[in-house]
Every structure is written in C-alpha cells, then in structure tokens.
Amino acid sequence: FPTYPRIASSLAGDRWLACGSAAMAFDPICGDGTAMAVREAILAAAVIRAALKGGDCEALTAHYDARLRAGFARHVDLC
Numbered sequence: 001f002p003t004y005p006r007i008a009s010s011l012a013g014d015r016w017l018a019c020g021s022a023a024m025a026f027d028p029i030c031g032d033g034t035a036m037a038v039r040e041a042i043l044a045a046a047v048i049r050a051a052l053k054g055g056d057c058e059a060l061t062a063h064y065d066a067r068l069r070a071g072f073a074r075h076v077d078l079c
Contacts, residue, residue: 007072012061017044032075
C-alpha cells in the first residue's frame with residue numbers, strides 16, 4: 001500500500017467535499033493522520049452547516065480547500 005503523503009487535485013466542488021483518504025493521505029509513521037481527520041471532519045461539518053444556512057458556497061469551499069492544503073503542507077514540512 002502507498003506510504004507517501006498525497007493530496008487530491010480537487011478538494012471541493014459544486015455540492016461536494018473530498019474527505020478522508022479521498023482528500024489526502026499522510027505518512028503513516030508520523031501519527032498526524034488521526035488529528036487531521038478530526039480537524040477535517042469538524043471543518044467539513046461547519047462548511048456544510050454554513051452552506052445550508054445560505055452561506056456563499058464558493059467562498060466556503062475555497063476556505064475548506066485552503067485549510068486542508070495548509071494542513072497538508074504543514075505535514076510535508078514536518079516530514
């Protein structure tokens with residue numbers, strides 16, 4: 001199985017968010033994956049809730065994408 005960090009080219013789109021291993025995978029040795037999965041789930045829930053309340057879906061998905069990419073970049077830097 002792949003053991004290298006990887007990230008999907010698209011993390012969000014029209015009415016969808018990539019989550020879990022469909023979004024990214026971390027180096028399994030480092031131990032960052034579980035904490036990132038929890039943060040990702042909380043962020044996804046907040047984005048969905050804001051969208052259902054009439055929020056700007058484009059801005060929300062851009063924020064989701066940016067936050068996940070920042071977490072991935074931090075992981076790669078630590079590796």
